[in-house]
Amino acid sequence: MRKNENFSKAILDLDRMVHEPARLAILTVLASAEEVAFLFLQRITGMSKGNLSTHTQKLEAAGYLDTVKAFQGRIPVTSFRITEDGRLALKAYHKQLRALLPEEGKR
């Protein structure tokens, strides 16, 4: 019973900003590169433009990513960069998950 309580508490302690699948996908992609274009992020995560914009805005508000706006010739290109806080949050989330699911972590 005690074990189940701890498990539930650990689940509730997970960072909700990272735990949501769309945002987890975004942070995972951003953590694998230094800077990622909006279009690439959209294609690789399979999200719609609106959905991706909403999630990136939330992550930016939480301080987990930075938006970089630049021009390539005359074409505006929006890119994203993960911040140090975002990287730490993702790392902490992975650590928490491994602790919760030790068998999954070993795979």
Added chain:
Amino acid sequence: MSGVDIQRLEALTHNYAEFDSRKSGLATALGGVMALIVGLNLIHPIRVLAGPWWHIQAALVFLMPVLWLPLKQILFRRLYRGLGPVKAIPDLAQERAKWRWSFSIAMVLMTFQTLALLGFVSGFAGVLRQPETIRLLSTRLPGVWQSWLWVAALPWLYLVLAPWWIKGVEEARAYLISLGPKLNPHSVLLHPRRRERQQGNQGLDDPGLHADPTRRLRLGHPHDSERPAGA
């Protein structure tokens, strides 16, 4: 968005970013074709352009590796950015390897350049020792000097953009291979027999090919070898 395959996402992003930074593909194939053209041109020069334009053709052949670098960049921007730019996380080990390769290219080029300059000095000393060639110096020196400026400048031209525009070890290798044929004229200095053969057979109209300036003084006008005897 349901389940997230973290490993797949990481691998795809990493691969795309690496591809983005190296700009390989068609540009590498094009570099190979360019190296082939240069190599064939040195074995059997084909004059596509006549008269003074020949010098432009020769210059284009010699500058091909340098032209390849911006061409690679243009091709990449036009063909390989379908999903927008993705910058890879800087890899220090790869960066160090790239600079090591650039340094190696620099060393190879500098060695050949030093040999070429030594050849020039020794050839010039030879001219000064022979009274019959000294009188030709004033008329021939500007031409010889022009040719030797090529020999002196080419390695710098090949080097100047390389560390910034070459993005990976594979590209550095490809660049070095494309530079290989350019060093062929300098290798004349290393093979005295070959030098004698070239002195007898080869025309002197390729800029930058003059390993020994006395050849020009002995053989006269660059196009003499093409004129019919007695003309």
